[in-house]
Amino acid sequence: MSRKEEHGEKLDKFALSEIVPAPSDFILFDAEKCTGCSGCVIICPMDLWKMREGRARLEADYREKCMECGSCFIACESGAIDFTYPPGGSGVVYKFA
């Protein structure tokens, strides 16, 4: 891989993040309330939301990838997404923030 790719667009964000998977769900999604606005799909920095049949869907393995930024919760205006923090001691680990 070229230096440029390593630094920028080809950078593997998943390989560069450390996450202790939460033992329980901390994002709750109510598909009934989803209006399909795709705000969560656009904003998620880890691409954990996908559109399926006009509604958003959260990746099943999100607890291993989510950085707890909460952008999806803010972007959602239909009340379909609820966000709480993962239990104490789990979730994203930043050493160089």
Add this chain to the structure above:
Amino acid sequence: MESYDLIVVGAGPGGSVAAMTAAELGMKALMLERANYPGEKNASGFALSSKGERDFPFLKEVEFPSMRIGRRTQAHFLSPPPEMEERFSMVTATSRRISYPEGRDYFVKTMYRPELDRYLAERAVRKGAELRLKTLVTGMVWEAGKVCGVRTEGGEEYRAPVVIGADGVMSMTARMAGLREKFGRDEVVSLCTVDYAVPKERADAVIHENCFQTYFAPGFGGLYLIVMADGVHVGGPGVTNSLVSRAVRKRINPAKEVLQMINCPPIQRQLTALDARPREWQAHMLPWMDQFNRRIYTGGFMLVGDAAGVPEPLWAEGVWQAMYSGRLAAETAHEALQEGDTSASSMQRYCDRLEQSPVGQEFIAGVQLRQLFEMLGDPVIFDEATDLLVDLSNNMLWNCQEPKAVSINRLFPILFENLPLLMGMLRVYAPILLETGGDSLRKRIEMIKGVAAMVAQMTGGEVEA
């Protein structure tokens, strides 16, 4: 069930300063932090401005391994994609007019947040506060319409007549206290950062004290390049593209934009010169509000730091603001306890003091300041503004392409052509000048009128003073 005088939720800079202030005032304070160590969950706030040392003198003695002093700052203006090369750049030192010595000495000290947060939390503990890690607060205890304690996920209950919520932009305590469900789309930005490991001697040689740099390009929100002692942060985008409402409307993914802009040649050259190796990927939100947030208290409860939305409206600086609000909240809690009144009207004093303080003053004309970014967020206006800077410097000073007389004669037309742009800038700054410096501004205008009359007399013309 255990009882305290004050419970602080979150051990970031705001929470730790609140707890240490309370302990210093003789209060029994408890800090609850969900992470394994303070600073583990922070993904922002990598620099502390000189206001930190001015208002918290104990910081003067602190040396963190990652600390680098920023006596210079640099802004880079790039050409549109796909080229994205440097068109104009300026390095600025601190102004000699800044009102306090630390501010004249440096802009910011950069550092990794786990180091700062641990230090502040440990200092709070040394002063007598108690710290519990890996503890997520999941509920509030209420009595007579006032908050009087918290419940944790493990089912423990801690009681205190005052609780301070210092749990960041996604504050759960704000929600539990009924202050807001969440910040609005127009109040929060979604940012990403790549951290790179850098050999310290390279950073010393290439960057030295110029460790706070920003890159702007037409259509992009802009990136910041922050150099610590032995690491680099490249992150963004700026508010024009990262405010959640705008990102969604413009269909901009913050991660994608940051990675795309990192590929521009000037940033690539910097990273190559620094021998930078990708080390950590970070994603986070920040409150970036243009008006002071007053919904930060209720009976027995106050919000501080990002949870209160304190980052200032232009650059979203927030660590000093968090520390300042933390101290004010703890002092208010102390007073309230002495008076035996923790009602909402008692807590309101904190909000009033914060609004009157330098933290609140940053929001004077916040709406207009935000317009600066709105203007520069427009790709055409951004390119025109860069043209103006390039035209002035090339024609005024650095022209080796033509006779100087030719280029110098272009200066007036350049300024005339750019009147709309300059008026636009004036529209941003005039309200701030009028609101904060009205009297001295009027005196100066009178002075100019006087001088104009004198010049008229000397040259035989007539001017009405």
